[in-house]
Amino acid sequence: MDFPEALRASRRRRHLSQLDLALRSGTTQRHISFIETGRSRPGRTMVVRLGESMELPLRERNELLLAAGYAPVYPRTPLDDERLAHVRAALGHILTGHLPYPAIVVDAGHDLVLANDAFVLLTEGVAEHLLRPPVNVLRLSLHPDGLAxxxxxLAGWARHILDRIPQDELYDELSGYVPQPSPGPDHVGFAAPMALRTARGELRLTTTITTFATALDVTVAELRLEAFLPADPATAALLAGS
Structure with missing residues (x-):
């Protein structure tokens, strides 16, 4: 895909008009039109500004730069690299601080990166093949050998998960494990807390997602910390072991 096409596709995915993008990026609609038709070639700074203005993920900003003929700006550092030691330490503190409630860190592909000790409660009885790295937490949730x-x-929880991901190969796989969701007229993408049978009793859990909002590294920007919180006092007591 050449740059004009890539820019146009990115803009349309975010439901922005050329005027919207022009106002956000501090240029004119005419200039955006010229860029998208190939009549004007933007400099590297402009490409970066356009990516920022559309609030693209860092990986997509790098792809936009490559399409324009420029080297990527945002590094992609392995998480085990010494330069990200402070990130690993921060994640460790958050995961520990969330105990006795389960919490995990996943990457852009929904693969498990880190988990606290309470996560083992959710995976009891799960087939070994689903726990071999890389562990995809969405597959873990919906696979017949997993939490499902x-x-x-399950029907409501599956709908909640499928609503969050693009309709790609993973979506096709996961949707094959559960009855096809059939949202009613009032469906707005929200599901009830996950209700999970465990050795301690049935847990009702809601989730929250935390990200590194100011990250300038692709790896860090794509990390998601998902915390499972009790949806009722009974679940809180069960997780606390009381």
Whole structure:
């Protein structure tokens, strides 16, 4: 895909008009039009500004730069690199601080990166092949050998998961594990807390997502810390071991 086409596709995915993008990036609609038709070749600074203005993920900003003929700006450092030691330490503190509630860190592909000790409660009875790295947490949730048999509101929880991901190969795989969701007229993409049978009793869990909002490294920007929180006092007591 050449740069004009890549820019146009990115803009349309975010439902922005050329005027919207021009106002956000401090230029004119005419200039945006010229760029998208190939009549004007933007400099590297302009490409970076356009990516920022559309609030593209850092990986997509790098791809936009490559399409324009420029080297990527945002590094992609392996998480085990010494330069990201402070990131690993921060994540460790957050995961530990969330105990006795389960919490995990996943990457852009929904693969497990880190987990706290309470996460083992969610994976009890899961087939070994689903716990071999890389562990995809969405597959872990919906696979018949994973959490699915113990999720008592599986249809609603599956819909919640499928609503969050693009319709790609993973989507096709996951949707094959559960009845096809059939949202009613009031469906707005929100599902009830996950209800999960465990050795301690049934847990009702809601989730929150935390990201590094100011990250300038692709690896760090794509990390998601997902915390499971009790949806009722009974679940809180069960997780606390009382």
């Amino acid at each position: 048999p113990r999720i008592t509101n």
